Amino acid sequence: MNQSIKPGDNPDLTEERLSGTFDTNSMAAVIYGSDKLAQRRREISEAVSRIPELQDSKPCPFMTREEKILEGSRKSAILNRLLPGLIDLDSFEETVFIHQEVIGIEGHPLALHESLFIPPIATQGTDEQQKKWLGRAQRREIIGCYAQTELGHGSNLRALETTATFDISSQEFILNSPTITSLKWWPGALGKSANWSIVIANLIVHDKNHGPHPFMVQLRDEKSHEPLPGITVGDIGPKMAFNGADNGFLGFENYRIPRENMLMRHSKVTPDGGYIRPPHAKIGYSGMVRVRSRMAAEQGLFLAHALTIAVRYSAIRRQGYLEDRSREVKVLDYQTQQHRLFPSIARAYAFIFCGFETIRLYDQLLIDVQNGNTSGMADLHALTSGLKSVVTHQTGEGIEQARMACGGHGYSMASYISEIYGVAIGGCTYEGENMVMLLQLARYLVKSIEMIQNGKSKNLGPMVAYLAANESEIDLNLGPNEYLKVFQYAARSQAWRATEKFQKLRNSGMSKEQAWNQASVELTRASRLHTRLYIMSTFINHVGSVVDQKIKKVLIDLLNVHITYEVMDIGIYVQGLLSSDQMDLIRNQLYVSLETIRPNAVSLVDSFQISDMQLRSVLGRRDGNVYENLFKWAKSCPLNDKDVLESVTKYLKPMMDKSKL
Ligand SMILES: CCCCCCCCCCCCCCCC(=O)SCCNC(=O)CCNC(=O)[C@H](O)C(C)(C)COP(=O)(O)OP(=O)(O)OC[C@H]1O[C@@H](n2cnc3c(N)ncnc32)[C@H](O)[C@@H]1OP(=O)(O)O
Numbered sequence: 001m002n003q004s005i006k007p008g009d010n011p012d013l014t015e016e017r018l019s020g021t022f023d024t025n026s027m028a029a030v031i032y033g034s035d036k037l038a039q040r041r042r043e044i045s046e047a048v049s050r051i052p053e054l055q056d057s058k059p060c061p062f063m064t065r066e067e068k069i070l071e072g073s074r075k076s077a078i079l080n081r082l083l084p085g086l087i088d089l090d091s092f093e094e095t096v097f098i099h100q101e102v103i104g105i106e107g108h109p110l111a112l113h114e115s116l117f118i119p120p121i122a123t124q125g126t127d128e129q130q131k132k133w134l135g136r137a138q139r140r141e142i143i144g145c146y147a148q149t150e151l152g153h154g155s156n157l158r159a160l161e162t163t164a165t166f167d168i169s170s171q172e173f174i175l176n177s178p179t180i181t182s183l184k185w186w187p188g189a190l191g192k193s194a195n196w197s198i199v200i201a202n203l204i205v206h207d208k209n210h211g212p213h214p215f216m217v218q219l220r221d222e223k224s225h226e227p228l229p230g231i232t233v234g235d236i237g238p239k240m241a242f243n244g245a246d247n248g249f250l251g252f253e254n255y256r257i258p259r260e261n262m263l264m265r266h267s268k269v270t271p272d273g274g275y276i277r278p279p280h281a282k283i284g285y286s287g288m289v290r291v292r293s294r295m296a297a298e299q300g301l302f303l304a305h306a307l308t309i310a311v312r313y314s315a316i317r318r319q320g321y322l323e324d325r326s327r328e329v330k331v332l333d334y335q336t337q338q339h340r341l342f343p344s345i346a347r348a349y350a351f352i353f354c355g356f357e358t359i360r361l362y363d364q365l366l367i368d369v370q371n372g373n374t375s376g377m378a379d380l381h382a383l384t385s386g387l388k389s390v391v392t393h394q395t396g397e398g399i400e401q402a403r404m405a406c407g408g409h410g411y412s413m414a415s416y417i418s419e420i421y422g423v424a425i426g427g428c429t430y431e432g433e434n435m436v437m438l439l440q441l442a443r444y445l446v447k448s449i450e451m452i453q454n455g456k457s458k459n460l461g462p463m464v465a466y467l468a469a470n471e472s473e474i475d476l477n478l479g480p481n482e483y484l485k486v487f488q489y490a491a492r493s494q495a496w497r498a499t500e501k502f503q504k505l506r507n508s509g510m511s512k513e514q515a516w517n518q519a520s521v522e523l524t525r526a527s528r529l530h531t532r533l534y535i536m537s538t539f540i541n542h543v544g545s546v547v548d549q550k551i552k553k554v555l556i557d558l559l560n561v562h563i564t565y566e567v568m569d570i571g572i573y574v575q576g577l578l579s580s581d582q583m584d585l586i587r588n589q590l591y592v593s594l595e596t597i598r599p600n601a602v603s604l605v606d607s608f609q610i611s612d613m614q615l616r617s618v619l620g621r622r623d624g625n626v627y628e629n630l631f632k633w634a635k636s637c638p639l640n641d642k643d644v645l646e647s648v649t650k651y652l653k654p655m656m657d658k659s660k661l
């Protein structure tokens with residue numbers, strides 16, 4: 001049963017919910033990993049909805065940037081007081097969720113505090129450093145951010161210019177931004193809110209540059225909040241979206257911090273200027289791997305937001321006719337609309353399933369690394385580099401399709417889809433620009449193929465073992481595992497094609513760097529296919545593990561949408577494997593699977609259980625009563641406070657009065 005049905009709802013939406021074949025609470029439990037987690041989300045939403053001071057003071061699209069930051073800060077402060085009674089304070093998921101629910105997706109002063117400031121202290125700080133700062137940060141006595149990117153450098157960490165030079169005589173590091181391009185640029189919450197930051201700077205000891213390292217740096221006075229002497233800091237201005245966050249700039253001029261402020265769990269500088277290397281050269285990058293490992297689930301949820309809006313709206317929007325000329329049809333009945341939306345529903349589920357898997361893998365890696373075992377770092381770096389790139393790109397595409405699926409009203413901020421889009425596509429850039437991260441994964445794929453070429457296939461990890469197989473024929477009786485083989489074929493042949501191109505260029509005498517550059521489009525294609533294969537196989541495994549038969553049935557239907565759509569989408573890569581008859585068969589299976597999933601479309605998006613408060617969309621309202629609320633929303637727009645605006649009295653009226661044309 002669909003748990004969203006309530007009296008007074010739009011009957012078209014109720015009809016859809018009654019046609020669903022499964023229990024949406026049970027599906028939510030599968031989506032969020034357990035009945036308890038799904039239940040906690042519902043309880044938190046419910047509790048928040050009963051607290052008047054946590055409600056939006058007005059719709060976000062009617063707020064200026066200053067109002068958004070003020071509103072985010074107001075709610076953050078109230079939440080900090082109320083959190084102990086509302087959530088499990090030890091749960092990162094619940095903390096993120098409640099902020100999302102109460103403040104929304106446009107960012108807020110603490111947006112980076114939990115995800116990029118606290119984790120490096122907890123994982124890269126020594127026990128004493130944790131004792132000194134972790135409690136203060138968790139109680140929010142200080143607000144932090146993560147300052148790595150510079151005005152002139154982001155993707156290439158090795159070119160960062162900020163320096164932290166060790167001064168033995170005073171036992172301090174001296175921070176400097178030697179050039180305009182070395183100004184830190186972009187860190188969220190840095191602009192106006194944070195008073196502390198993790199700063200990534202080149203560690204220089206005895207004139208030797210040891211590369212980027214993390215430092216705990218106080219930026220502002222804890223009483224006055226004024227920037228401390230030697231610090232230049234401010235906001236970088238409005239962005240495409242995410243304007244509730246104050247992304248900032250930061251410069252240092254001979255700014256001194258104690259030696260104990262370098263995070264020293266892994267790399268160390270001793271009082272006499274000795275440098276102790278970390279157990280793995282890239283361990284300082286692990287904060288980024290953590291965020292990337294969470295991005296698939298986050299992005300899947302952004303896509304889920306847009307689809308909840310578009311699918312619900314498509315069920316109440318009537319336009320045009322099919323057979324019955326007496327009543328217009330729901331636009332959701334058009335095959336084109338289904339083709340536009342249903343494969344994205346499948347992707348949202350797939351991304352969330354993958355996302356919870358990579359979060360689990362990261363948590364395991366963290367335990368391993370704390371125990372001195374860094375052997376899993378390269379695998380997870382490669383996997384999360386590809387995943388963040390593919391998922392953010394496809395999420396952006398899916399959200400834009402959802403907007404177009406809502407016609408004209410999709411373009412209105414009342415739909416809220418443009419904000420969701422703007423926030424989500426930030427992910428194509430932050431935590432590593434997508435092309436750059438695809439090329440990181442490509443390094444791993446090329447190395448794997450070189451292992452096969454050197455007769456060491458048995459050393460390949462399970463994720464790349466398929467690169468050594470030799471599939472040349474596929475049974476026409478296509479089930480999920482045959483689709484997987486088709487995808488393996490595509491990913492394998494592209495990985496070999498790209499590697500061989502790189503090797504050929506090398507053998508022609510080209511430098512490694514030039515050959516890599518000349519092969520890079522092919523290499524990124526290989527990375528995308530590898531990642532899409534991983535997403536598909538995780539989806540198949542996840543559905544296989546579901547116990548509830550009604551849920552399993554609909555997830556198999558959704559999986560059929562996914563596998564047929566994905567294989568059609570990569571048709572060009574499987575021409576050598578599949579005949580045109582087989583391609584036709586798959587195409588027809590896709591159309592059948594769209595029809596099969598149609599009665600469950602609304603229930604599938606309802607199962608994400610995104611509350612109206614969190615969705616902030618007039619079009620996506622749970623009750624489907626869109627038109628009267630669109631009219632209310634438009635009337636409440638500040639432009640309608642007066643009938644005659646100054647723009648008219650001051651300019652247009654005099655122009656019309658004087659016009660001689
Ligand atoms: C609905 C729910 C919403 C929830 C709510 C969300 C709201 C939404 C919030 C928005 C929040 C935004 C938050 C943004 C926060 C930032 O954006 S912070 C800044 C992030 N910046 C980046 O990601 C920079 C990207 N660049 C890099 O990471 C590095 O420069 C690169 C690309 C990895 C290259 O590093 P490099 O040191 O030059 O290394 P390179 O020579 O390429 O490689 C050397 C070896 O190291 C290996 N390696 C590199 N990195 C690693 C690693 N991490 N681990 C292991 N090995 C590694 C390589 O694989 C390579 O191995 P081999 O092939 O040699 O075996």
Ligand SMILES: Cc1cc2nc3c(=O)[nH]c(=O)nc-3n(C[C@H](O)[C@H](O)[C@H](O)COP(=O)(O)OP(=O)(O)OC[C@H]3O[C@@H](n4cnc5c(N)ncnc54)[C@H](O)[C@@H]3O)c2cc1C
Nearest residue numbers: 146147148149153154155186187188426429430431432435
């Ligand atoms: C919303 C948002 C929030 C952010 N928050 C933070 C934060 O909190 N803290 C922080 O430190 N930073 C933050 N950032 C910065 C972000 O991490 C960087 O912008 C990102 O890492 C990309 O780096 P870049 O801007 O230097 O891009 P560039 O590297 O300049 O990219 C420009 C183009 O060059 C290409 N390119 C670059 N290098 C290569 C290469 N080696 N091979 C092929 N192509 C290449 C890219 O693919 C891209 O097409 C944020 C950014 C955004 C948008």
